[in-house]
Amino acid sequence: MKYLKVVLILLVVSGTAFAFGMYSTIKKNAVFDGIVTLGRSVKATVSGSSSGTQDIVLLDFADRSLLDTNRLPFNQKEVRVKIENGRQQQMVAVVKASDTTAIVVSEKGLLFTLTPGACETPDCMKPAGRLVRADGTALDDIYDMLVVPGATGNDYYVSFGQENRAQNTKAFYLSRIQIADTPDPQSTLGVEDVVFESTSFSLENGHADVSGGGALAYDANANRIIMTIGDFGLNGYANRFIGDVPPAQDPENDLGKIHAIDLATGTSEVISIGHRNPQGLTITRKGEIVSTEHGPKGGDEVNIVVAGKNYGWPQTSFGTMYEQYTFPDKPLDASVPHGGYQPPLTAFVPSIGISALLEVQGLHKAWDGDLLIGSLKAQSLYRIRRWDAGHYMEPIHFGDRIRDLEIVDGILLIASDAGKVYMLKPLDDVDMLRTGIGLVNNKNALSECGQCHNLSGARSTEFAPHLVNVFSRPIASLTDFNNYSDGLKGRAEELWTEDNLRAFLADPQSFAPDSGMPTPRLSASDTEEIIALLPLLR
Structure with missing residues (x-):
């Protein structure tokens, strides 16, 4: 009987914790808040x-x-x-x-x-x-x-x-x-x-x-x-x-x-x-x-x-x-x-x-x-x-x-x-489209990524996974793309954080050997512009 009481207490505590966690998720999500801050939300x-x-x-x-x-x-x-x-x-x-x-x-x-x-x-x-x-x-x-x-x-x-x-x-x-x-x-x-x-x-x-x-x-x-x-x-x-x-x-x-x-x-x-x-x-x-x-x-x-x-x-x-x-x-x-x-x-x-x-x-x-x-x-x-x-x-x-x-x-x-x-x-105002908040399909650093990656929809291409919601997404996790390298699959427990994205853009082969991603040869400002724009692809 005493074990039954312990089990019941644990169920109540865990249920309360789950409910509080769900409520907190609805009210505030740290990852999401970080993304929408960049997008002026x-x-x-x-x-x-x-x-x-x-x-x-x-x-x-x-x-x-x-x-x-x-x-x-x-x-x-x-x-x-x-x-x-x-x-x-x-x-x-x-x-x-x-x-x-x-x-x-x-x-x-x-x-x-x-x-x-x-x-x-x-x-x-x-x-x-x-x-x-x-x-x-x-x-x-x-x-x-x-x-x-x-x-x-x-x-x-x-x-x-x-x-x-x-x-x-x-x-x-x-x-x-x-x-x-x-x-x-x-x-x-x-x-x-x-x-x-x-x-x-x-x-x-x-x-x-x-x-x-x-x-x-x-x-x-x-x-x-x-x-x-x-x-x-x-x-x-x-x-x-x-x-x-x-x-x-x-x-x-x-x-x-x-x-x-x-x-x-x-x-x-x-x-x-x-x-x-x-x-x-x-x-x-x-x-x-x-x-x-x-x-x-x-x-x-x-x-x-x-x-x-x-x-x-x-x-x-x-x-x-x-x-x-x-x-x-x-x-x-x-x-x-x-x-x-x-x-x-x-x-x-x-x-x-x-x-x-x-x-x-x-x-x-x-x-x-x-x-x-x-x-x-x-x-x-x-x-x-x-x-x-x-x-x-x-x-x-x-x-x-x-x-x-x-x-x-x-x-x-x-x-x-x-x-x-x-x-x-x-x-x-077409000039606005060339600014840092400009359209990813127009003249900014991220537009170059669009040659292989889909930037406007959640559908991967034959050559590359789409980039919608890539920020904080698990690495090598898309089910509609089957050509991830073993190097990327080996990091599947990690997320695409700012640091990981920056390292990957700097040297794809060092980050994930055998990756099909060519070295983009970006300037420091281009890299930072891409990092700033990626959270907006959602």
Whole structure:
């Protein structure tokens, strides 16, 4: 019995120590703090609202680096949101609230205001309340948010999924919410003002909650909301559906369609059918409705949405079935492209995990008028320049799963799955790119490393491991690079500290015999510049 008491005491002590260590790690990490000091990072702790409890919201601000593209360099800042007693908050949507402010919503319904043009500390992002369901629980299963400007202020709309557990069904909802000009961070905002409720579907055979679509756009010319609804995986491939016709092709079912809601009358109509999971939506200056849509294994689409058209899902796709190399096409006319269904503007094979979409306006003349697309799997932006005869596309690796895009005050805002809101401000001062904090892909000492190493993304090349997060990383530790020398493998228990990096750059062969790294022949100032810039590659 006395041994049992000793064991219990040890368990309590070790559990307390572990909890304190985890808390300390969340509050302050010495290695991370050392890195972000070089990158001019600031942290703040603020209170946010929750249903019945109070969350402690941790905001981490950083002005870290620049992002390079073919035609336009950007200064990159970021704010990360994390809840002290839980995991990081995936950012679901970011919308323009005014000429200088944005509203950001997280996966658990936390609302924030953001002033990107004045963002030098975490104070530029402030809690603004929380969305809750009718029973007071936090609103999750959120798809998108939309702002509609009015004569007396903004109306906000949110799309989300709602289960009826008593009937074992689920439906798609669009609700109107009111956000004050100066929101109370402790407020809870209900979603009872329902504008649209879809036909419900049974959960008996399961569903894909990530395939709900839910993208929103405001058509100011017709005073209507354009809204996408996915098929929730009820297509006969991912999950079985009830009946003989898949929901996306069934005119009596709201799923797998793009809808328009007349705000004056409250009535809705179907614009197009045959959609799988359209997660991006924009209306161009010319009045075109453009959507992005997830394919299966390959076949992500960018569609020009034309009223009355059928886009084919699940009867055809440019992708294939998972774990197969074919797709069971059911064409209307096998002799024409896309089986006689409306073809996309372009498609991605393999899939990029296509997500948000906007037409660039008010950012910079180099990009204005282009389509900008985000991606989840590829963690990249894609800029499409269109003309009558075709288009070209610029992929821009970003290094985070991109969930939403917006432009406020001449700054591109990117909401990510990593709980971050990135702020990209175009730079016209090219001379700034040659300074010590300049872009690593431009004219500084670190740019020479880019001839072999990947500096902008966490993917190793055939010749060298990538350098993202190399600072304080274990030596020879990347799993996507298989050509480490025995000399580097022999130091695998060590970290890439300043001293180790400096020694390696000075003489790679002395540091790790047989290393494939050539002697870079750097000046002392070049070495110190590289050491200062490496922590920013994260």
